[in-house]
Amino acid sequence: MADRPNSPDDPTAFREAISDWQLAARTEVKKASSLPSSVFDAADPMVEARLAETVDAMMQLLHRPSADALRKHASGEHLEQRAEQVAEAELRELPTKIPRGREDDDLEDGVSPEYLHVLIDACTSGEPESRRTARELLAQDFAVPADADLNQIARALSERLRGPDGALGRDDEELNQLDELCRTIAATVVINTTDAQGRQP
Amino acid sequence: MSHEQLTPRGQSAVADFAHALVQASFNRALHSRDNDFVTEAMRDVVAGLQRAHDVGVELPLRIQFDELRLYHEGRPLDGPSLQASGLLSRCAERDIAVISFDLRLTSSELNRFFDLLTLPENVDAFARNHRAAAMCAFDIKHVKVTLSEPADPGDRSKALGAPEDAIRSYQSLAGALQQNHELALNDRELEIDAAATAIEASLQPLEEPSHLLALSMQDDVDRFTIGHSVRVALLALQVARGIGASRDQLVRVGAAALMHDIGKSKVPQEVLFKQGRLTEDEWRAMAEHPRLGAQILMEQREQVDPQTIGAAFCHHMGVDGSGYPRTALPVQPSATSRLIRVCDVFEALTAVRPYKRALTPIEAFAVMHRKPGDFDARWLSTFVRELGLLPNGTRVQLADGSDGVIVAQTKDLLQPRVRLLTGPGGAALPDGHPGELTIGATSQGATPKVACIKTSERELPLPDFEPDAPTDQGPGPHQACGDDHYSRNPSL
Numbered sequence: 001m002a003d004r005p006n007s008p009d010d011p012t013a014f015r016e017a018i019s020d021w022q023l024a025a026r027t028e029v030k031k032a033s034s035l036p037s038s039v040f041d042a043a044d045p046m047v048e049a050r051l052a053e054t055v056d057a058m059m060q061l062l063h064r065p066s067a068d069a070l071r072k073h074a075s076g077e078h079l080e081q082r083a084e085q086v087a088e089a090e091l092r093e094l095p096t097k098i099p100r101g102r103e104d105d106d107l108e109d110g111v112s113p114e115y116l117h118v119l120i121d122a123c124t125s126g127e128p129e130s131r132r133t134a135r136e137l138l139a140q141d142f143a144v145p146a147d148a149d150l151n152q153i154a155r156a157l158s159e160r161l162r163g164p165d166g167a168l169g170r171d172d173e174e175l176n177q178l179d180e181l182c183r184t185i186a187a188t189v190v191i192n193t194t195d196a197q198g199r200q201p
Numbered sequence: 202m203s204h205e206q207l208t209p210r211g212q213s214a215v216a217d218f219a220h221a222l223v224q225a226s227f228n229r230a231l232h233s234r235d236n237d238f239v240t241e242a243m244r245d246v247v248a249g250l251q252r253a254h255d256v257g258v259e260l261p262l263r264i265q266f267d268e269l270r271l272y273h274e275g276r277p278l279d280g281p282s283l284q285a286s287g288l289l290s291r292c293a294e295r296d297i298a299v300i301s302f303d304l305r306l307t308s309s310e311l312n313r314f315f316d317l318l319t320l321p322e323n324v325d326a327f328a329r330n331h332r333a334a335a336m337c338a339f340d341i342k343h344v345k346v347t348l349s350e351p352a353d354p355g356d357r358s359k360a361l362g363a364p365e366d367a368i369r370s371y372q373s374l375a376g377a378l379q380q381n382h383e384l385a386l387n388d389r390e391l392e393i394d395a396a397a398t399a400i401e402a403s404l405q406p407l408e409e410p411s412h413l414l415a416l417s418m419q420d421d422v423d424r425f426t427i428g429h430s431v432r433v434a435l436l437a438l439q440v441a442r443g444i445g446a447s448r449d450q451l452v453r454v455g456a457a458a459l460m461h462d463i464g465k466s467k468v469p470q471e472v473l474f475k476q477g478r479l480t481e482d483e484w485r486a487m488a489e490h491p492r493l494g495a496q497i498l499m500e501q502r503e504q505v506d507p508q509t510i511g512a513a514f515c516h517h518m519g520v521d522g523s524g525y526p527r528t529a530l531p532v533q534p535s536a537t538s539r540l541i542r543v544c545d546v547f548e549a550l551t552a553v554r555p556y557k558r559a560l561t562p563i564e565a566f567a568v569m570h571r572k573p574g575d576f577d578a579r580w581l582s583t584f585v586r587e588l589g590l591l592p593n594g595t596r597v598q599l600a601d602g603s604d605g606v607i608v609a610q611t612k613d614l615l616q617p618r619v620r621l622l623t624g625p626g627g628a629a630l631p632d633g634h635p636g637e638l639t640i641g642a643t644s645q646g647a648t649p650k651v652a653c654i655k656t657s658e659r660e661l662p663l664p665d666f667e668p669d670a671p672t673d674q675g676p677g678p679h680q681a682c683g684d685d686h687y688s689r690n691p692s693l
Contacts, residue, residue, distance in 0.1 A: 084550070084560055090567040092664040095614055097570050098585050105444045105583055107454055107508075110535035115507035117532040118495050118514045124529060130496040137502055161530070185529055 116142060116160055120185055153186035154179070209657075210256045215273045218249035218302075219264060219281035223271075226288040229315045231383055238470065243308035243315075254304055261301040261345065266292040269368055279368065284427055286372040287379070291318055295327040296348045303343035313339045370403035374431045378459055382427070385466040385497050393456070393504040400455035403438065404448070429548055434458040436544040436588075443587035456505075457512035458541050464494025464513060488525045491517055512538045516545055520577055539577035543569070543584045546576070561654050561661055562592050590614045591640075596655040601647075602626040604655070608637065615666055616641040619649070 119142070122134035138144040144156040158179050207215070225242040232239050254260050265272040266289060270282040282289070292300075295318070317326045317339055326335035327346055336346075377399040381391045437458035441451050465473055468490050472483045479487060494513035498505045515538035518524040534542070550565040560568065566585050569576060589610040591597065596606050602625045609618040620637050624630045638649050654661040 084558075084564070084568055086560070086564040086567045088662075088664045090571075091563060092666055094563065094567050094570065095590065095666050098582050098590075098614060105536070105579065107441060107444075107446055107450050107536050107540070110533055111508050111511060111537065113533060114511035114515060114535040114538060117528065117530055118499070118510055120530060121492065121514070121526075121528050121532075122496055122499060125492070126496055130499065133496075133499050133502075137499060140502075141507070181530060 113161065116157075120157065124185060151183075151186075154183040157186060158182040207258060208256065211253070211258050214249070214253040214256045214258055215262070216278055216280055218246065218253050218262060219271050219273070219278045221245040221249040222264065223281050223285045223288055225311070225315065226291070226319065227284070227379065229312075229319045230287055231386070234312055234316065239312065240308065243311045246302075246311055247306055247308050250302055250304060250306060261303045261343075263299050263301045265299050266297055268293050269365060269372075282368060283371045283431075284375045284379075286376040289372075294324060297327060297346055298349040299347035301345040301347070303345075306343040310341055310343060314341050314344045317341070366405065370399075370405075371431060371435075373399040373402055374434060374459060375427050378427050378430055381460065381463060382466045385463055391463075391497070391501055391504070393501060396456050396459055397452055400434065400438070400452050400459065401448075403435070403455070404442070404451060429552065430459055430462050432548045432552070433461065433541065433544045436548060436584075437541055440540060440544070440584055440587045444583060453506050453508050454537055454540070457509040457537050458544060460494070460498065460509055461512050461516045461541055461545065462490065462494065463497055464490035464492065467493040467497070488517075491515070492526045508535065508537045511535050512541050514538075516541050518542070519575075536580070540580045540584070543576050543580050547584065558658070559656070561656060562588065562595070563590050563654065563663075564661070566590065586614065589617055591617050591651065591654070593617075597651045598653050598655055598660070600650040600652045611639065613641070619651075 116138075119134045119138050122130045123138070124131075126134060142156070142160055144153055144160075161178060161182070221242070225239070225246050228236070228239045228242040250260070250262060253262055263273070264278075265275070268289060271278045271285055271289070317323045317335055323335070325331055327348065332346065332348075336342075336344075374396075377392070377395040380395060381393075384391050434455050438451055438455045441454045446454065468487055472479065472486050475483065491514050495510050498510045498513055502510075511534070514526070515532060515534035517526075518532060518534050518538070520534055520539060546569060547562075547565050550560045550568060551562055552559060569581060589607070591607045593607050593609060596604070597619060598604055599619070599621075603621050604623045604627065605619040605621045607617045608620045611617060616639050618637055618639050621630055621634070624634070630636065638644060640649050640651055642648070651663050653663055
């Protein structure tokens with residue numbers, strides 16, 4: 001980092017010092033970041049801008065502190081708010097990105113498989129009470145028997161997921177992977193829900 | 202000094218103070234009086250009073266109430282009013298018309314005042330013959346209460362604010378959501394029916410879309426993202442209504458959107474309300490809110506639709522299962538979840554927040570189109586088409602210097618209808634002028650063109666648009682968003 005100016009009353013030295021500090025601060029932040037410079041620059045230029053503003057504000061305060069300025073800076077009023085920048089070209093091209101034709105939008109699309117996934121997730125990773133509830137709902141809403149063994153659960157899950165609504169299992173390889181995954185999940189469901197039931201008061 | 206005579210900073214300070222007051226009331230309803238959040242909320246009110254004083258607002262600061270809104274000097278404070286149903290009903294129960302706040306008010310004194318205002322056992326404390334004794338008993342010297350006088354309506358009849366039915370709908374949605382967040386926080390059974398009833402009641406005001414936008418632009422400093430969720434619900438309802446969804450579908454989609462962030466009630470408060478950047482552990486806790494929300498809703502499956510459970514779980518997911526939460530099987534979000542994700546991010550980009558500038562809708566659309574896979578392309582297009590590139594309610598200046606407001610959309614995204622507020626250069630409209638015209642449509646030898654969008658903060662110049670794509674090509678492939686900056690932003 002740059003040294004502080006020798007004479008705080010020398011405006012030229014002061015401005016140079018601010019520039020040096022800003023440059024040094026930007027460099028330090030980039031060095032400290034684990035992101036490559038190109039990603040860092042593209043990701044959030046506001047970080048650098050805010051850093052530069054802050055260094056500037058600190059130096060100004062050190063140079064000419066006043067009660068008003070101190071209060072203003074403590075409140076953050078001097079800082080610009082974060083602003084996503086949108087280029088004019090982006091606005092100009094926007095209408096071309098909106099297709100004129102409209103497809104049939106179906107709000108019911110994909111509800112059932114999504115819900116099944118949520119229940120499976122709750123069975124495998126939820127708290128004991130949620131696992132128990134999810135297992136009950138699998139029985140209630142998807143006819144996966146509440147007392148089903150591992151193979152029954154795996155088969156039921158696989159059939160549901162590859163069914164007319166299911167998005168998975170488009171070829172043999174995917175189907176095999178799906179069956180294997182369902183067996184793994186079924187095992188987790190059995191273990192977790194048995195465990196959850198065992199913990200019931 | 203009237204509200205209009207205040208500087209913009211003065212008006213903003215009054216609105217901030219009113220927001221803080223509403224927030225303090227909400228926190229008192231949610232927590233015990235000694236809870237840290239209550240203490241902080243009381244301090245915020247006192248700090249707001251000081252800030253108002255610093256920018257020249259005359260004290261004591263008088264906030265007026267009726268059953269619908271808060272006012273300052275007869276001017277409606279629509280933003281704070283939207284979530285003030287609890288405070289307004291308590292004032293109405295106690296017949297309170299005005300509360301005045303003196304600069305010497307302290308946070309502990311304000312907390313005692315809220316004892317009088319919010320505790321059921323004190324409902325009679327402000328009765329005319331009890332009031333002085335009650336204020337004295339609670340050692341309240343710097344808050345004054347004025348009760349309603351039948352002959353003293355003030356000048357509120359002249360108030361120009363959002364339409365009453367729209368305000369009521371918003372308050373009703375916010376009230377239902379606040380109630381459910383509170384119930385979830387305390388591990389109690391949710392009141393899903395209240396949410397559904399509020400959604401049904403909101404459908405009528407949605408017939409006038411400009412009301413929706415006006416409400417959607419109100420700033421919001423609430424906890425539990427109540428205002429955010431209400432606006433996401435209103436946007437989702439607007440789109441669903443536009444594509445011809447049935448009433449049942451509207452209620453289901455509205456409920457799913459309203460409850461999509463219910464899991465945040467289970468995220469530790471110090472994480473949820475942290476002002477700075479989240480640590481990795483804090484981020485992991487925040488990223489659990491979709492899973493937590495789904496599990497809360499699952500417990501009441503008999504009242505909750507699968508769409509609502511799914512949307513709570515999937516609203517941060519791309520269609521290929523990217524985003525979060527991570528799952529063993531790749532999840533394909535439903536159409537409802539994909540629509541809610543679009544509404545969720547749009548709301549966050551266009552909302553006023555203390556730490557960021559609000560984008561105009563057209564800027565938000567541009568940002569959301571940057572990466573083709575960030576959103577379901579079909580729903581994003583439908584969303585833009587339903588709202589319009591310049592949504593109804595947008596203030597604009599035409600190339601000839603006339604000011605106007607967009608009031609209707611046409612089949613062409615680039616040709617909305619505008620209602621003129623002034624003639625060229627701010628002059629009055631000439632007699633006989635139709636008052637409304639279509640952008641881009643030549644009339645009387647002139648072709649009106651929008652030069653810029655005007656917000657309370659800035660003017661955004663608009664370029665000459667490239668023509669709307671004359672193609673019936675479908676949208677691009679349905680791709681997933683990655684774990685991108687939308688997903689990483691805890692406020693979304």
